Amino acid sequence: MSSTSGQPQFRYTQTPSKVLHLRNLPWECTEEELVELCKPFGKIVNTKCNVGANRNQAFVEFADLNQAISMVSYYASSSEPAQVRGKTVYIQYSNRQEIVNNKSSGDVAGNVLLVTIEGVEAGDVSIDVIHLVFSAFGFVHKIATFEKAAGFQALIQFSDAETASSARNALDGRSIPRYLLPEHVGSCHLRISFSAHTDLNIKFQSHRSRDYTNPYLPVNPSAIEGTMQSTIGPDGKKKELESNVLLASIENMQYAVTVDVLHTVFSAFGTVQKIAIFEKNGGMQALIQYPDVTTAAVAKEALEGHCIYDGGYCSQ
Known part of the structure; x- marks a missing residue:
């Protein structure tokens, strides 16, 4: 032959x-x-x-x-x-007699991706940027970010393995678009494998973790307040860094202030994504999350010092 x-x-x-x-x-x-x-x-x-x-x-x-x-x-x-x-x-x-590890978590398609973002520090790529990039392939249920020896990583949960696979096939080895990155970042490559997780346990909305399926999940005050730090301006005065999340202290409460009441007040300025009410230092406070900094700034400018109800009760 x-x-x-x-x-x-x-x-x-x-x-x-x-x-x-x-x-x-x-x-x-x-x-x-x-x-x-x-x-x-x-x-x-x-x-x-x-x-x-x-x-x-x-x-x-x-x-x-x-x-x-x-x-x-x-x-x-x-x-x-x-x-x-x-x-x-x-x-x-091949010099191997069988393929091993192909059935490990990294190779078997699942609905959760493990993404390593190479070439960046943890603060360089926000969770909103990660969401924007991956939601192009389908509804993102949850995201959790963390730092490991391998670098800055994220777990991204889709509804099914097919959607996760399409995102992995399109993005693995690629870079996050330049316009979404801070100027000092040269390039940031995505290394993507499948995670063994099937459902991420997200307890708080924060700058490190999000659950897009549960609008009532509490916002972690410490995590959000960490993003609203103060900085010293050129005039030597303290200046608040802008954020898409407002911290509202509600004073002089005479009537009940509920999530629905706050939603009605704050949604006049744009889409309210999340609201969390909690007590702090003996007073009532709320975190209100908008999609972007601009909307939050407009709402803050309009509402600060104003009253929720006619008659001067419940000022913010």
Whole structure:
């Protein structure tokens, strides 16, 4: 057979394995494309895509050694090279006898993504920017951000694995758009794998975690107040940093002030995303979250020192 006669010229020093190593694949080659190329030669039991620094290598494991040999032999003697999307793919035996770890949490598609944001400090990329980038692919349920040895990371929960996969396929290895980053950040690459989590436990809305499915979840006062720090202005006076969250102290209360009452008052200036009421220092306070700093500033300017009810009760 011509196929066997051609085999010695093809990596003849390698020991045959039922796992094949494929190189020079298109960037972000999909599992479906790999299977399509290999399935004429036998049953594929496992794959590992997007391997290597350029994410253009892959491993394919056949059910039987002879199936892998038949594919190597065929392309060793064929005048037509193996191709995916018009690119010539180089095939050789792997030095491993099986694909391990493919069924680990990082490779099995789930509805929660683990995103490592390389090249940034924790304060460089806000949770709102992360939400903006990932919600392009579907409704984001929850986000939790944290710092680990690997760097600044986020867990992002979608409704299903299909939506999460589409986000991962599109964004893994890419950068967050330049206009969404602070000027001092050169580039920030996203490294994305699947998390073993299926439902993130978010206890507070804060600058580190959000639950977009639960508008009644309390805002963590300490976390939000941490974003409303004061700074010293050029005139030497303390100046509050602007935030999209207002802290309202409600004084001279004569009537009950509920979330609904506050929502009615503050939504006159824009969409109110979250409201949390709590007692502090013996008084009543509330956190009101708007989508952006501008809306919050307008509401603050209009309402500060004014009354909720006619008659001068419940000033803010």
